[in-house]
Amino acid sequence: MNSAIVRALLVRGMLAGLCAGVLAFAFAYLVGEGPVDAAIAFEEANSHHAHGGEELVSRSAQSTVGLATGVLVFGVAVGGIAALAFCFALGRIGRFGPRATAALTALAAFLTVYLVPTLKFPAQPPAVGNPDTIGQRTSLYFLMIALSVLLGVAAVLLGRRLAPAWGNWNASIAAAVAFVAAVTVAMVFLPSGENAPKGFPATDLWEFRMASLGVQAILWATLGLLFGPLAERVLEPRPATATAGRGAELSAPVA
Structure with missing residues (x-):
């Protein structure tokens, strides 16, 4: 191309x-x-703090x-x-x-970039939420996105490698199962996000x-x-x- x-x-x-x-x-x-x-x-x-001054950007804007x-x-x-x-x-x-x-x-982008990370965070x-932990929560969220995308690419490569021997259907199922299993392990070991x-x-x-x-x-x-x-x-x-x-x-x- x-x-x-x-x-x-x-x-x-x-x-x-x-x-x-x-x-x-x-x-x-x-x-x-x-x-x-x-x-x-x-x-x-x-909030236990008094809000003073005028807001820079109005809520309507x-x-x-x-x-x-x-x-x-x-x-x-x-x-x-x-x-x-x-x-x-x-x-x-x-x-x-x-x-x-x-x-x-x-x-694939919707699943790996949004849906899978959102299930964890x-x-x-x-x-x-606590503003003191926003940096940590943001880092964990982007780490989950990176892991999800990398695992998704690995699943596609695995499916392509298995396809000649297993057939497209069986190879796709195996790749999907491997992706779900790897994502589950990542979610278990990553710390949980802060709740409301x-x-x-x-x-x-x-x-x-x-x-x-x-x-x-x-x-x-x-x-x-x-x-x-x-x-x-x-x-x-x-x-x-x-x-x-x-x-x-x-x-x-x-x-």
């Missing part, structure tokens, strides 16, 4: 990520802002412009990264076309985590479904010779 095609796919991946970010922002604003407001209200009601900026930038970034991952995966994970490869790449609303403080409403916590899951699911699903057709147009363009030939036949004089 030459650099011009990679560049074209990168641009289309970023465009697909932007569109996915728009849908994810709409969901986050409509569904996720309620639990965030509840978490902020809980933190203010249980945070929930609109700030949220949109963060989600859209994230969407464009993951769209570009997913496009590069698509270039690497195309033709290496099976005889799949551009659409199927894009969907499988997005699904569930999402927590802002203003909830006592008294925090369980309903608000559940709604926030479901909203976080929904944002990521919408983002990656839209990216996988939208990027596939865009990539297909780059990799499998319509033959210009056939179109030119038909045009010549129509314009030819009748004897």
Whole structure:
């Protein structure tokens, strides 16, 4: 795959990520802002420190412009990264076309980058948790992401190695079982993340985590479904010779 095609796919991946970010922002604003407001209200009601001075960014700006900026930038970034991952995966994970490869790449990224780490370190609303441990919790979360991605790549390589002897189906099952087992071991040995403080409403916590899951699911699903057709147009363009030939036949004089 030459650099011009990679560049074209990168641009289309970023465009697909932007569109996915728009849908994810709409969901986050409509569904996720309620639990965030509840978490902020809980933190203010249980804080023992007086809050002085005026806030630098208003809550309304945070929930609109700030949220949109963060989600859209994230969407464009993951769209570009997913496009590069698509270039690497195309033709290496099976005889799949551009659409199927894009969907499988997005699904794998959703599982390894978000879902698996979240099972170990569930999402927590802002203003909830001990600020003194935020650095440790962030490091553990990114460590879990790195382990999940590396184990996912190792599982794919294992499946490819076993496929000639075991068959594609059996090799895929074995690779999936090995991935789940390795991830389980990693979760057991890594320290647990900090839970929500006592008294925090369980309903608000559940709604926030479901909203976080929904944002990521919408983002990656839209990216996988939208990027596939865009990539297909780059990799499998319509033959210009056939179109030119038909045009010549129509314009030819009748004897």
